[in-house]
Each structure stands twice: as C-alpha cells, then as structure tokens.
Amino acid sequence: MVTKNRALEEAERFGLDLVEVSPNADPPVCKIMDFGRFKYEQQKKQQEARKKQSTVNIKEIKVRPKTGDHDLTTKIGHIKRFIESKDKVKVSVMFRGREITLTHQGKEMLQRIVEATEDVAVVEQMPKLEGRNMFMLLAPK
Helix, strand or coil: CCCCHHHHHHHHHHCCEEEEEEEECCCCCCEEECCHHEEEEEEEEHHHHHHCCCCEEEEEEEEECCHHHHCCCHHHHHHHHHHHHHHHHHEECCCHHHHHHHHHHHHHHHHHHHHHCCCCEEEEEEEEEEECCEEEEECCC
C-alpha cells in the first residue's frame, strides 16, 4: 500500500496518470497508466459488447378459423422462415362476427401450427384469447 502523494509522484516521474480502477474497494485500488489509452480501451470493450448484442424482432402471422389447408401450409412456411432468421412469431387467429363461437377451431389450428413447426420452434406463450383474437408466441429453439 502506497500513499496518495507518493503514487502521484511516481506517476508524474513516468509521465503517466494515476487512475482509480476500483473506487468501491477498501482501500481504493489505483493504477499508474495512460488515462487516454484506458478510456480508449473501455470504449472499445463497450463497442464490442454492443456489436455482439442481437435484437429480436416479432413477426406476426394472422389466420382465421376457416383458413384453408393450402393457405395454412403457406403461412407455416412463412413462420419457419421467420424462425430460421432468429425472429419470434406471434400467430393470431382473428374471429369476426359469429366466428367467436368457433374458438375450438382456432385452438385446433394453433395446435396444427405448433406440430408443424416443432422441429424449429418452441411455444413461448400458450394460446390465449383476448377479445376477438386468440394468439400464441413462437420462439426459435
């Protein structure tokens, strides 16, 4: 352990700065180094962390309870493509008018989608009915 004045003298002798590395320690930890270079390295670390960070988009696919088989197959293809590009997919079943009585068909349709995409996706949120829409959330495995 060195006194503050002695550390400042040493730093000045080498033409460097006295930098407090860990202020919360008891006693605080300081290093003799070039402060400009220290700031530059910290900035580079933050930039590298931001580069490795990925954003997750949520894509939405809408179907109706009476959507045909071929249309559903096409939409499942879209879902797989979205999942493979690391996006989450919100699958919505919209009920119009008296179709609200067909909630069991909506659940069956969502179940078919789950079975068709189970090799690439996992259900993050189970089917849920809100108002006239039933939806679930699929995420990449």
